[in-house]
Amino acid sequence: MHRIGVLALDGVLPFELGIPARIFGAARSDRGDPLYSVTTCSLDGRPVRTQADFDIVVSEDASLLAAVDTVVVPPSHALGAVREEGRLSDGLRRAFEGVRPGTRMVGLCTGTFVLGAAGLLENRPVTTHWMEAGLLQRLFATTRVDPDVLFVDDGDVLTSAGVAAGVDLCLHIVRRDHGSAVANEVARACVVPPWRDGGQAQFIRQPVPGPSAGSTAPVRAWALEHLGEPLTLAGLASRAGMSVRTLTRRFRDEVGMSPGQWLAGQRVERARHLLETTDWPVDRIAHHCGFGTGTSLRQHLHSAVGVAPQAYRKTFRTAPAAV
Incomplete structure (x- = not known):
């Protein structure tokens, strides 16, 4: 079973935090067996403040990330030095030092900033929320930021725009791993469109x-x-x-x-x-x-x-x- 670790940081947006568990948790084999296990962790295993009016409790700390096959970083409104200086906090640095080489890394919306601060985006095509794309490009000059697309798949590093684009990216990953039949069943179970091309525009100006x-x-x-x-x-x-x-x-x-x-x-x-x-x-x-x-x-x-x-x-x- 493919193991997914979701890193919840203080200020995390609850909607995006729940996307990986909802999408990957709905993926089943022909026999009905789950295809992914999804575990949410915080840096220290303690409760996490969200952007909403409630906190969340997790059962794992960031040492979990050393044992998973895919790491997902949802967006946060409290990234501090990551967003302001492109620099990881000590806790984040230790967490990413433990990630095994070859682990698939996924940044949802401003979670992409965390991947950039960890040095994972050099000379890679990426995206983030269109309102944050300019800042991401200034912080990580060698990164090729596309502010218009829903998501970017660059093999072992995948990034998405905001909110529903995270759903699109997770469905894309299911499809890449297990084909369209499984992804379509997940979309049907979650009552979301089964496919929006990653190159589709993030927003419509009209x-x-x-x-x-x-x-x-x-x-x-x-x-x-x-x-x-x-x-x-x-x-x-x-x-x-x-x-x-x-x-x-x-x-x-x-x-x-x-x-x-x-x-x-x-x-x-x-x-x-x-x-x-x-x-x-x-x-x-x-x-x-x-x-x-x-x-x-x-x-x-x-x-x-x-x-x-x-x-x-x-x-x-x-x-x-x-x-």
Whole structure:
């Protein structure tokens, strides 16, 4: 079983602190066995002050981090020298000195600052909450901070933006470890979207449509049920009862991308799921997902994840055994 240690620091945000236990705790094998064990610790094993009006009690101190396979650092509003000077406190320094080489490190939101102060982000692509990205870049000059994306996977170091992006990153890790079928079941159990691409924008600058404005949600739900059919922008607009211009504007307001980009992403996601869970030939998967030809599927999949369909299938079908 993959062991995960969650480091709760004073000032921790309760919502983000609970994400790892909720997401990883819901991951089960085909036989119903848990795939992860999740344990929360503090630096000294004592209760931790949260950003809310309550404290939390933990049963472990930071020596736990020496025995786990993945360390998760949720955000805190009381990082002190970490955020101000890019320097670890003595307690944090001792905690990170005990982490074994090769341990997977995950920073949620401003938890990324802790990884930076520990010297883990040099020459790496990372992200954090967009409001903190400039400070993170100034503190750790060799780090390549992307303030726009939801999360960044750089192999053994993964970072996310704020709040719900932590859910996206943890689901991504489940998918990377055990495939889309397991990740989709976790998402279903937690009643959250099963997939938001890490490269999706953190926030949408346009105002959200008012209550009187029509939503694109119904036409998006319909499109997901008809991905294998030819779907045109004009056809989607007609079904939504909007002009093409209005549909495009509201798509960008609600999901941060154009209808065409959203459709392509959903079709790639469907194709990835079928590559992982079926033995269908590539041409059949392409037809089922609305790409038309295997060549088109190969182009879109390579653009999205950088590999060909058969290489993707081989990788994700063998990944669970390697974890």
